[in-house]
Amino acid sequence: MPWKSDHKAQTRGKILAAAAEAFRARGAGGVGLAEVMGEAGLTHGGFYAHFKSKDELIAAALKTVNDARVARFNEVASERAPVSGLDTAIEVYLSSRHREHPESGCTIATLGSELARGSGKARRQIGANARAWLDQFARHAPAATRAAKQRQATGAFAAMIGGLILARTAEDPHESDRILADVRTFLHEALKQGGQAEEVP
Amino acid sequence: MPWKSDHKAQTRGKILAAAAEAFRARGAGGVGLAEVMGEAGLTHGGFYAHFKSKDELIAAALKTVNDARVARFNEVASERAPVSGLDTAIEVYLSSRHREHPESGCTIATLGSELARGSGKARRQIGANARAWLDQFARHAPAATRAAKQRQATGAFAAMIGGLILARTAEDPHESDRILADVRTFLHEALKQGGQAEEVP
DNA sequence: TGTACATCAGTGAACGCGCGTTCACTGATGTAC
DNA sequence: TGTACATCAGTGAACGCGCGTTCACTGATGTAC
Numbered sequence: 001m002p003w004k005s006d007h008k009a010q011t012r013g014k015i016l017a018a019a020a021e022a023f024r025a026r027g028a029g030g031v032g033l034a035e036v037m038g039e040a041g042l043t044h045g046g047f048y049a050h051f052k053s054k055d056e057l058i059a060a061a062l063k064t065v066n067d068a069r070v071a072r073f074n075e076v077a078s079e080r081a082p083v084s085g086l087d088t089a090i091e092v093y094l095s096s097r098h099r100e101h102p103e104s105g106c107t108i109a110t111l112g113s114e115l116a117r118g119s120g121k122a123r124r125q126i127g128a129n130a131r132a133w134l135d136q137f138a139r140h141a142p143a144a145t146r147a148a149k150q151r152q153a154t155g156a157f158a159a160m161i162g163g164l165i166l167a168r169t170a171e172d173p174h175e176s177d178r179i180l181a182d183v184r185t186f187l188h189e190a191l192k193q194g195g196q197a198e199e200v201p
Numbered sequence: 202m203p204w205k206s207d208h209k210a211q212t213r214g215k216i217l218a219a220a221a222e223a224f225r226a227r228g229a230g231g232v233g234l235a236e237v238m239g240e241a242g243l244t245h246g247g248f249y250a251h252f253k254s255k256d257e258l259i260a261a262a263l264k265t266v267n268d269a270r271v272a273r274f275n276e277v278a279s280e281r282a283p284v285s286g287l288d289t290a291i292e293v294y295l296s297s298r299h300r301e302h303p304e305s306g307c308t309i310a311t312l313g314s315e316l317a318r319g320s321g322k323a324r325r326q327i328g329a330n331a332r333a334w335l336d337q338f339a340r341h342a343p344a345a346t347r348a349a350k351q352r353q354a355t356g357a358f359a360a361m362i363g364g365l366i367l368a369r370t371a372e373d374p375h376e377s378d379r380i381l382a383d384v385r386t387f388l389h390e391a392l393k394q395g396g397q398a399e400e401v402p
Numbered sequence: 403t404g405t406a407c408a409t410c411a412g413t414g415a416a417c418g419c420g421c422g423t424t425c426a427c428t429g430a431t432g433t434a435c
Numbered sequence: 436t437g438t439a440c441a442t443c444a445g446t447g448a449a450c451g452c453g454c455g456t457t458c459a460c461t462g463a464t465g466t467a468c
Contacts, residue, residue, distance in 0.1 A: 002408075002409045002410065002411085002463075002464045002465050002466085003409085003410075003411065003463085003464060003465080004464090004465085007411075007464095008410090008411070011411075011412090025318075026318060027230065027314075027315055027318065029228065029230050029231060030230060030318070032453070032454060032455080033454085033455065033456090034453085034454085034455095042411095042412070042413090043412070043413055043414065044413095044414085044455090044456095045412070045413055045414055045415085045456095045457090045458085046411065046412045046413070047455090047456085048455095048456070048457075049410085049411065049412075050411095053455085053456085054455065054456095102318075108366065108367070108370065109314060110314055111314070112314070112366045112367075112369075112370050113228075113310060113311055113312070113313070113314055113315070113366055113369070114228055114314070114315060115370070116366065116369040116370045117226075117227060117228065117231070117303075123372075124372065126370050127370045127371055127372050129370075130367055130370045130371065131371070131376075134367075134380075150383065151383045151386055151387055152387065154364070154367070154379075154380055154383040154384055154387065155360055155364075155383060155384050155386075155387025155388065155391075156387075157363065157367065158359075158360040158361075158362075158363035158364035158366075158367055158380075158384045158387075159356055159359040159360035159363055160359075160363065161359075161362070161363030161366055161367065162358065162359035162360055162361065162362030162363030162364070162366070163355075163356075163359035163363070165309065165313045165314055165317065165359075165362055165363070165366075166309070166313070166331055166335075166355070166358065166359055166362065168313075168314070168317040169309065169313050169316070169317045169327050169328045169330075169331045170328055170331065170332070171324075171325065171328050175332070178355075179335075179355055179359075182351065182352045182355040182356060183355055183356050183359045185352055185356075186352055186353065186355065186356025186357075186359075186391065187356065189391070190356070190387065190390070190391035190394075193391075193394045203430075203431045203432050203433085203441075203442045203443060203444085204430085204431060204432080204442085204443075204444065205431085205432085208431095208444075209443090209444070212444075212445090233420070233421060233422080234421085234422065234423090235420085235421085235422095243444095243445070243446090244445070244446055244447065245422090245423095245446095245447085246423095246424085246425085246445070246446055246447055246448085247444065247445045247446070248422090248423085249422095249423070249424080250443085250444065250445075251444095254422085254423085255422065255423095
């Protein structure tokens with residue numbers, strides 16, 4: 001064959017990386033394919049040799065980036081025991097570093113609302129990304145029962161997503177820092193005190 | 202004068218109402234001015250007799266709709282005492298009704314991530330909307346001190362926003378209902394048990 | 403070892419379309435006589 | 436009361452632009468002789 005056997009796969013990887021970064025930074029509807037291809041060092045015409053449509057690119061980029069993020073979190077969370085993995089996630093997620101770098105951050109906080117309005121592959125994948133995190137967080141939640149773990153994971157992830165979005169809407173840096181700190185404290189306390197004992201039918 | 206004195210103000214109101222609905226349903230970037238004007242019963246050419254730019258329309262629609270929502274919540278919350286206003290907000294916000302009607306719902310959950318990326322009047326207004334809710338919720342939070350009220354308001358609002366977004370990304374209705382229920386329970390317990398006593402320095 | 407070839411990843415012009423914005427105009431209306 | 440007029444809210448064609456997608460092509464490459 002005229003090109004190295006992994007050449008096309010490598011190019012595809014470059015496109016996916018450029019897409020994942022650009023879409024998170026400026027929204028899926030806010031970034032054109034020409035821009036993504038340009039950032040991958042290519043011209044826009046070659047796009048359809050790699051993906052069937054923009055929708056498919058968004059879905060593939062979401063999956064690639066989320067699988068890597070979930071795997072990395074799993075490693076970090078396992079290392080830090082006996083601190084609960086969920087408490088670790090809260091610290092990393094609700095940090096000024098994450099707030100300032102949407103392009104390398106959580107896909108739900110940046111693209112959740114936009115993609116939930118759609119109906120194609122990207123819509124399905126953002127749902128899968130959310131479910132992957134809920135499952136992962138439930139596995140690392142401090143509560144005793146399966147149902148209580150799931151409740152802690154869902155409540156905490158919801159507050160992380162909303163807290164990050166709130167912090168990003170605030171223009172005053174002090175207000176934004178205050179929001180992140182308040183949600184962190186709120187969540188650590190809620191996980192310490194509640195949800196272990198009773199079942200809600 | 203050739204038209205009734207409030208005629209133009211009424212038309213402006215129709216445009217604002219159509220805009221607020223369309224932008225929340227399909228995103229600010231996902232709706233054209235021609236569509237907004239059409240839904241207001243007008244042609245697109247007349248737009249600039251009412252607003253200087255699309256950015257200004259978005260900002261004005263965000264403000265109109267949020268002022269009304271905050272005022273309405275304040276009434277409902279005051280009626281329902283001694284149940285805390287924050288607990289009332291949680292029930293209404295994290296409902297299937299709200300999940301299924303983004304076009305008449307919270308502007309932060311639908312447009313927060315998108316507009317936080319911008320830099321014009323719309324960006325400034327979405328920040329103002331968020332601050333208005335945080336202040337309002339803090340006023341209705343059950344904790345004793347000002348700082349603890351603010352912490353409860355911020356944590357709860359963050360979880361409401363993220364919970365609603367998570368519920369909207371889920372395609373399975375049962376999973377979506379489960380998410381809403383779990384965040385509601387998580388928040389009611391957190392507000393019952395935590396945050397009243399100690400100060401975090 | 404050197405050359406001719408077939409492959410196919412990548413190029414760049416072109417498509418129809420909808421966008422935000424501008425502008426010359428039209429025609430329904432309240433006022434003045 | 437009836438008519439002529441001035442106003443200005445609203446119309447609709449036009450602008451330049453960027454979008455997603457298509458397609459005829461080009462030229463760098465590994466293989467065969």
